Amino acid sequence: MNIGFLGLGTMGAPMARNLLKAGFALRVWNRSRGPVDALTSAGATPGATPAAAARGADILIAMLADDDTSRAVLCEGDDGGALGALPRGAIVVNMATVSLAFAREMVARCESLGLRYLAAPVLGRVTVAEAGKLNILVAGDTSVIDTVQPIFDVLGQRTWRFGDSPERANVVKLAANFMIASAIESMSEAAALAQGHGVAGADFLDMMTTTIFATPVYTGYGAAIAKEVFEPAGFKLALGAKDVRLALLAGEAANVPMPFGTVLRDNHLDSLAHDEGQLDWAALSRVALRRAGLPRTQS
Amino acid sequence: MNIGFLGLGTMGAPMARNLLKAGFALRVWNRSRGPVDALTSAGATPGATPAAAARGADILIAMLADDDTSRAVLCEGDDGGALGALPRGAIVVNMATVSLAFAREMVARCESLGLRYLAAPVLGRVTVAEAGKLNILVAGDTSVIDTVQPIFDVLGQRTWRFGDSPERANVVKLAANFMIASAIESMSEAAALAQGHGVAGADFLDMMTTTIFATPVYTGYGAAIAKEVFEPAGFKLALGAKDVRLALLAGEAANVPMPFGTVLRDNHLDSLAHDEGQLDWAALSRVALRRAGLPRTQS
Amino acid sequence: MNIGFLGLGTMGAPMARNLLKAGFALRVWNRSRGPVDALTSAGATPGATPAAAARGADILIAMLADDDTSRAVLCEGDDGGALGALPRGAIVVNMATVSLAFAREMVARCESLGLRYLAAPVLGRVTVAEAGKLNILVAGDTSVIDTVQPIFDVLGQRTWRFGDSPERANVVKLAANFMIASAIESMSEAAALAQGHGVAGADFLDMMTTTIFATPVYTGYGAAIAKEVFEPAGFKLALGAKDVRLALLAGEAANVPMPFGTVLRDNHLDSLAHDEGQLDWAALSRVALRRAGLPRTQS
Amino acid sequence: MNIGFLGLGTMGAPMARNLLKAGFALRVWNRSRGPVDALTSAGATPGATPAAAARGADILIAMLADDDTSRAVLCEGDDGGALGALPRGAIVVNMATVSLAFAREMVARCESLGLRYLAAPVLGRVTVAEAGKLNILVAGDTSVIDTVQPIFDVLGQRTWRFGDSPERANVVKLAANFMIASAIESMSEAAALAQGHGVAGADFLDMMTTTIFATPVYTGYGAAIAKEVFEPAGFKLALGAKDVRLALLAGEAANVPMPFGTVLRDNHLDSLAHDEGQLDWAALSRVALRRAGLPRTQS
Structure with missing residues (x-):
C-alpha cells in the first residue's frame, strides 16, 4: 500500500513519523524543505511537488492548514495538484480542520476524478499526535474507512465514525473546537469576576482545574491564563478565531443559532484588533480583563 | 464543642450525618420535620426553632436554600432567629450559595452581635456530600477558619482558603457555578450544531465526554442532554438561573462584563418561560434545539 | 388644590416652574437649597423637609433620582417622610424612573396609608420639560388620573395611559429607555464598522441621521458620537446603566429574554470600568471603538 | 449617452422608469420577461441578454439581488456576460447591496477590462424609488461620479459620496441596514417586555413611534409588529438575514466586534429555522415573543 502524505507541520510530522515506524511506505511533501528532509532521514521518500508525492498512491493523507492551503495543494499547481496525480480509485483522507463547504467541494471533485474521499480531522495536540493517541473523527463510505482503519489505528487511540457524509466529521471537529x-x-x-472581587484569578483557576474541571483542556489553558504565559503558542489564537468562524458558518448553513459562538466571535475579533492573534489561544482571557479594566496579573 | 446545624436538605442532611459519625454533638433544625427526625435517630438533638438549635452553640452551620431563606432563618422569627440565640464569640459558618450583598449583610450583623462569620460554600453534589468529599471554599478570619477546620475536614476532601473577606468565598462559588x-x-x-447537520447529538456528546472533556460536569450533564432525561432533577434549572443571576450581580458590582453570563441569563429565562424550571439544569439544552427548530431527540 | 413637589433637579425644576406659571399653588422641597430659593422667587412656598412640603397637600408630585432616593424622601426621615404627612385620600404622583419592585412597594405603602398612587414617568429631556412638551406615561386608577390630568396638561404635550396597575407605566418607561x-x-x-473600513464615523452618522433616522434620539446622540463631545452630560452614562439594569430586572420578572439588553449591560459595565460613567450616554460609543482598536476620532 | 440597465425588480423597475421619464435612452434586461415588456412600453429598448443590453453602453447600471446574481449577470453567460460587452472606458454602476469582497472582485475585473466601477447602493424602499427620492451612497473615482451625477439626480434626492474606494459605499449600506x-x-x-407585564405591545409601540421615534423605519416596522401583519413582505426577512451576514463579514474583515450584529444573526437564524424567511423583516419580532412564551397578539 503506497501512501502519499502532504503537510508536515507540527501535527503532520509526528503523524507521518508514526506511520513510518509502523512500517508504512510514505512519499511525503511539505511546503518548506526542512520537515521533508527530516522525514526522509526517517525512511520516507521525498516528493518535489504535491503531485509528485501523490503519484501512484493508494491513499493520500492531507494535513494542511486550512481551506485555501488545502485547495492549493490538492487541486492547483503547475502539474495539476495532488488529486490529478492519483490513480482512479485512490482514497483521499483529509485530516485537516476545514469548512463544510470545502468538504462538499472536495467530495464533488473527487467524485469527478474517480477518487474516494474521507474527512478525518483529529482531536489532540502535538504531544498526543507524537504518542499516536489522537482521537480520529471520520466520516465517509464505510468500506473506505475500513480500508484506512489500519492507518488510523497507528495514528490514534480511537476512531469515531460519524456516518457516510464526509462533512459530518468536519462539523463534529468544529463543534469540538x-x-x-x-x-x-x-x-x-x-x-x-473573581479578580474583580480581590481573589487572584490564578488561585481561582488553580482550584477549579484541580477539582471539578480537572481535564486537560481546562488545566492546560487554565494554567496559561493563570500565569499569563501565552508564548510560545501551542495553538494560535488566530487559528482559534478561524475555527470559531467555521463553526458559525456551519451553524448558519443549518439555521442553528449559537449565542456562545457569537460571543466568541466578537471576543476573538477584539483579540485580533489588539494584535494578539499570534499568542496562544488562552490569550483570549485578556479580553475579559481589558474590558473590566483589570490588570493582567494579580498575585 | 457544641454545633448547631440549620438546614437538612439534600446537601445539609448528609453533611450533618457525617459530622455525627465523626463524633460531633449536633443540635439540628429543619423547616420540615422529617429530616430532623432522621438525624435525631442518628444521634442529633432536635431544635424546635432555629433559635433553639442555635442556643449556646460554639459553632452554627447554616446550609439553607438562598438569601431570603437564610435571612429568615438566621435573623427573623418570633424568638429572634438563630443569630440572636448565639453566645457572643460564637462562629457562624454559612455554607449556602448566597449573594455577595447577603454576605456583607451577614458580616455586619454578626459584627454587631459579637459573632464571627465565615462564608464556606461547597463544590459537589449529593453523592459527594455523602462521601465527605466536598471541596470547601472558605473565606474569613484565619484563626476562625483554623477553629472550624476539623469540621471542614470531616465534610470535605479539601478546604480552599480565599482570604479574610467572607464574600470572596461566595464570589468563587458563583464563578464556579x-x-x-x-x-x-x-x-x-x-x-x-451537530444535530443540525445530521449527527446525533448523543453520538457527538458521547465522543466529547469520553475524550477531551472526560470530567464529571461534562459526563453527567452531557449524558442527561444526550438521553433527554431531565427528571428527577439533580439540580433544578430554576436554581441554576438564580446562581447565574447572582454571578451577574457580582459582575455588576465590580464592573466586570460577562457576555457568556448574559447569554446564560437569557437562555435560562427562555427555559423558565417554557416551564422548564423544575427540570434538571441539563434541560437548558432544550433552548438551543427549540431555537434551531430541531426535534428533541434523534437517534 | 394644594400641590407638594419634591425634587427640583434638572427635570423637576422646570416642571415645577411650569406649574407655577399655570397658576398652581406649590410647596416645594429639594435636597439642596439653591433650587428651592429659585422656585420660591417664582412664587412657590418652601418646605424645610419632604414632610413639610407634603403636609396637607391634595397631590404630591415626586421627581427624584432613583429608588433609594425616592424611598428615603417619601418614607423615611426624622419626621416620617413625605407620605406620612399627607392627609388620607391624597394622591401621590411619582414621575421618576424607578424599578417595578419599587412601584409595587409604593402601591402597598400608599394603600396602607389611605393614599392613592400614580406612576407617571416622562419622556423628554430638559428642553422638552421647559417647553411643557413632555410625553407623560401614566398608569393607575382612571378617576385618579382624571383628577391629575390638568397638571399633566401643563407639564406635557400628551398623556399616555397604560391601565390600572401603576407599575405598567414604569415598565413602559424602562422599555423606552x-x-x-x-x-x-x-x-x-x-x-x-464604517470607520474600520476607512469611512469617517462622523460622515456615516451625518448621513444616517439626516436621512432614514432623522429623529432627535438619533440626531442628538449621533452628533455627540460624531464629534466625540460627551461633556457636559445631557444624561449621564451611569444613569443609563441604571435604567438598563432596571429594564433587565423587569425582563427577569416576566421571563422575557432581552439579548440586546444584555449586550447593553455588558457594554455599560465596560464604560463604567473605564471611568466613563460621568460622561454623556453617547460615550457608550467608545466601547465599540476601543474593542476594535480604532482611534477615537477620524476625519 | 447610452445606458444599459440590468435588473427590473421592485426597486430597479421604478428607477429605470424615472430615467426614461427624464429623457435618458435605456436598453434594459431582466431575468423574467414581464418587467422588460412594461419598460419597453414606456420607451426602453429590450435586451435579450445582459450582454445585449450592455453592448455599446456608456453607462451600465446594475440593480440585482445579491453577489451571486450580480456575478452571474455581469460576468457569466453564453455570450460572456454584460461586462464583456461594454466598450473600454464604459462606467459600471452597481447599485445593489453586495459584499465588500464582491465589490473588490468587481473593481479588479473592471480594471482588467478597462472599465470604470462605481458602487452606488441606495437607501429607500419602493415608494421612495418611485418618487425619485432615494438617498444614493456612492464611492469611486470623483470624475466618474461627476459623469454619472445627472443620473443620480434623477433617481435620488441626494447623493452621498464616501471616497475613492468603491467598497466604502457598500460598507456604508451594510452599516445602514x-x-x-x-x-x-x-x-x-x-x-x-411591555407585553410580559400586561401592556399591549401595540399600545407601547404606538406611543413610541408617535413620540421620540417618529421616523419611517420605526413607524413602518413598528406598525407591522403591532398589528402582526407580515405579508405581503415589503422587504423579506431572509434578505435582512443576508445583509446582517454581510455586515458581520465586513466587521470580521476589519476586526470590529459587533455584539448587536451577532444577536441579530442568531435571531434571524431562529426566524429562518421557523420558516419565517418569506415574511416581512418585521417578523423578526416573533423571536422575542416566542422565547418569552408570549402569545403573538394581545389587545
Whole structure:
C-alpha cells in the first residue's frame, strides 16, 4: 500500500513519523524543505511537488492548514495538484480542520476524478499526535474507512465514525473546537469576576482545574491564563478565531443559532484588533480583563 | 464543642450525618420535620426553632436554600432567629450559595452581635456530600477558619482558603457555578450544531465526554442532554438561573462584563418561560434545539 | 388644590416652574437649597423637609433620582417622610424612573396609608420639560388620573395611559429607555464598522441621521458620537446603566429574554470600568471603538 | 449617452422608469420577461441578454439581488456576460447591496477590462424609488461620479459620496441596514417586555413611534409588529438575514466586534429555522415573543 502524505507541520510530522515506524511506505511533501528532509532521514521518500508525492498512491493523507492551503495543494499547481496525480480509485483522507463547504467541494471533485474521499480531522495536540493517541473523527463510505482503519489505528487511540457524509466529521471537529473555545472564555470571565472581587484569578483557576474541571483542556489553558504565559503558542489564537468562524458558518448553513459562538466571535475579533492573534489561544482571557479594566496579573 | 446545624436538605442532611459519625454533638433544625427526625435517630438533638438549635452553640452551620431563606432563618422569627440565640464569640459558618450583598449583610450583623462569620460554600453534589468529599471554599478570619477546620475536614476532601473577606468565598462559588452553566450551554449549542447537520447529538456528546472533556460536569450533564432525561432533577434549572443571576450581580458590582453570563441569563429565562424550571439544569439544552427548530431527540 | 413637589433637579425644576406659571399653588422641597430659593422667587412656598412640603397637600408630585432616593424622601426621615404627612385620600404622583419592585412597594405603602398612587414617568429631556412638551406615561386608577390630568396638561404635550396597575407605566418607561440605549449602541457599532473600513464615523452618522433616522434620539446622540463631545452630560452614562439594569430586572420578572439588553449591560459595565460613567450616554460609543482598536476620532 | 440597465425588480423597475421619464435612452434586461415588456412600453429598448443590453453602453447600471446574481449577470453567460460587452472606458454602476469582497472582485475585473466601477447602493424602499427620492451612497473615482451625477439626480434626492474606494459605499449600506435591523430588534424586545407585564405591545409601540421615534423605519416596522401583519413582505426577512451576514463579514474583515450584529444573526437564524424567511423583516419580532412564551397578539 503506497501512501502519499502532504503537510508536515507540527501535527503532520509526528503523524507521518508514526506511520513510518509502523512500517508504512510514505512519499511525503511539505511546503518548506526542512520537515521533508527530516522525514526522509526517517525512511520516507521525498516528493518535489504535491503531485509528485501523490503519484501512484493508494491513499493520500492531507494535513494542511486550512481551506485555501488545502485547495492549493490538492487541486492547483503547475502539474495539476495532488488529486490529478492519483490513480482512479485512490482514497483521499483529509485530516485537516476545514469548512463544510470545502468538504462538499472536495467530495464533488473527487467524485469527478474517480477518487474516494474521507474527512478525518483529529482531536489532540502535538504531544498526543507524537504518542499516536489522537482521537480520529471520520466520516465517509464505510468500506473506505475500513480500508484506512489500519492507518488510523497507528495514528490514534480511537476512531469515531460519524456516518457516510464526509462533512459530518468536519462539523463534529468544529463543534469540538467551539467547546474548547467556550471553556477558555468561561474560565476567562470567571477569573475576571473573581479578580474583580480581590481573589487572584490564578488561585481561582488553580482550584477549579484541580477539582471539578480537572481535564486537560481546562488545566492546560487554565494554567496559561493563570500565569499569563501565552508564548510560545501551542495553538494560535488566530487559528482559534478561524475555527470559531467555521463553526458559525456551519451553524448558519443549518439555521442553528449559537449565542456562545457569537460571543466568541466578537471576543476573538477584539483579540485580533489588539494584535494578539499570534499568542496562544488562552490569550483570549485578556479580553475579559481589558474590558473590566483589570490588570493582567494579580498575585 | 457544641454545633448547631440549620438546614437538612439534600446537601445539609448528609453533611450533618457525617459530622455525627465523626463524633460531633449536633443540635439540628429543619423547616420540615422529617429530616430532623432522621438525624435525631442518628444521634442529633432536635431544635424546635432555629433559635433553639442555635442556643449556646460554639459553632452554627447554616446550609439553607438562598438569601431570603437564610435571612429568615438566621435573623427573623418570633424568638429572634438563630443569630440572636448565639453566645457572643460564637462562629457562624454559612455554607449556602448566597449573594455577595447577603454576605456583607451577614458580616455586619454578626459584627454587631459579637459573632464571627465565615462564608464556606461547597463544590459537589449529593453523592459527594455523602462521601465527605466536598471541596470547601472558605473565606474569613484565619484563626476562625483554623477553629472550624476539623469540621471542614470531616465534610470535605479539601478546604480552599480565599482570604479574610467572607464574600470572596461566595464570589468563587458563583464563578464556579457560572462555569458549570457555561459547560452545559456549550454542550447544548455544539450538540445542536451537530444535530443540525445530521449527527446525533448523543453520538457527538458521547465522543466529547469520553475524550477531551472526560470530567464529571461534562459526563453527567452531557449524558442527561444526550438521553433527554431531565427528571428527577439533580439540580433544578430554576436554581441554576438564580446562581447565574447572582454571578451577574457580582459582575455588576465590580464592573466586570460577562457576555457568556448574559447569554446564560437569557437562555435560562427562555427555559423558565417554557416551564422548564423544575427540570434538571441539563434541560437548558432544550433552548438551543427549540431555537434551531430541531426535534428533541434523534437517534 | 394644594400641590407638594419634591425634587427640583434638572427635570423637576422646570416642571415645577411650569406649574407655577399655570397658576398652581406649590410647596416645594429639594435636597439642596439653591433650587428651592429659585422656585420660591417664582412664587412657590418652601418646605424645610419632604414632610413639610407634603403636609396637607391634595397631590404630591415626586421627581427624584432613583429608588433609594425616592424611598428615603417619601418614607423615611426624622419626621416620617413625605407620605406620612399627607392627609388620607391624597394622591401621590411619582414621575421618576424607578424599578417595578419599587412601584409595587409604593402601591402597598400608599394603600396602607389611605393614599392613592400614580406612576407617571416622562419622556423628554430638559428642553422638552421647559417647553411643557413632555410625553407623560401614566398608569393607575382612571378617576385618579382624571383628577391629575390638568397638571399633566401643563407639564406635557400628551398623556399616555397604560391601565390600572401603576407599575405598567414604569415598565413602559424602562422599555423606552432601553430603546434609546439600543439606538446609541446601534450607531456606535455601525460607525465603528464604517470607520474600520476607512469611512469617517462622523460622515456615516451625518448621513444616517439626516436621512432614514432623522429623529432627535438619533440626531442628538449621533452628533455627540460624531464629534466625540460627551461633556457636559445631557444624561449621564451611569444613569443609563441604571435604567438598563432596571429594564433587565423587569425582563427577569416576566421571563422575557432581552439579548440586546444584555449586550447593553455588558457594554455599560465596560464604560463604567473605564471611568466613563460621568460622561454623556453617547460615550457608550467608545466601547465599540476601543474593542476594535480604532482611534477615537477620524476625519 | 447610452445606458444599459440590468435588473427590473421592485426597486430597479421604478428607477429605470424615472430615467426614461427624464429623457435618458435605456436598453434594459431582466431575468423574467414581464418587467422588460412594461419598460419597453414606456420607451426602453429590450435586451435579450445582459450582454445585449450592455453592448455599446456608456453607462451600465446594475440593480440585482445579491453577489451571486450580480456575478452571474455581469460576468457569466453564453455570450460572456454584460461586462464583456461594454466598450473600454464604459462606467459600471452597481447599485445593489453586495459584499465588500464582491465589490473588490468587481473593481479588479473592471480594471482588467478597462472599465470604470462605481458602487452606488441606495437607501429607500419602493415608494421612495418611485418618487425619485432615494438617498444614493456612492464611492469611486470623483470624475466618474461627476459623469454619472445627472443620473443620480434623477433617481435620488441626494447623493452621498464616501471616497475613492468603491467598497466604502457598500460598507456604508451594510452599516445602514444593520441599523434598521437593530431598530426592529429593539422594538421587538421592548414590546415583549411591555407585553410580559400586561401592556399591549401595540399600545407601547404606538406611543413610541408617535413620540421620540417618529421616523419611517420605526413607524413602518413598528406598525407591522403591532398589528402582526407580515405579508405581503415589503422587504423579506431572509434578505435582512443576508445583509446582517454581510455586515458581520465586513466587521470580521476589519476586526470590529459587533455584539448587536451577532444577536441579530442568531435571531434571524431562529426566524429562518421557523420558516419565517418569506415574511416581512418585521417578523423578526416573533423571536422575542416566542422565547418569552408570549402569545403573538394581545389587545
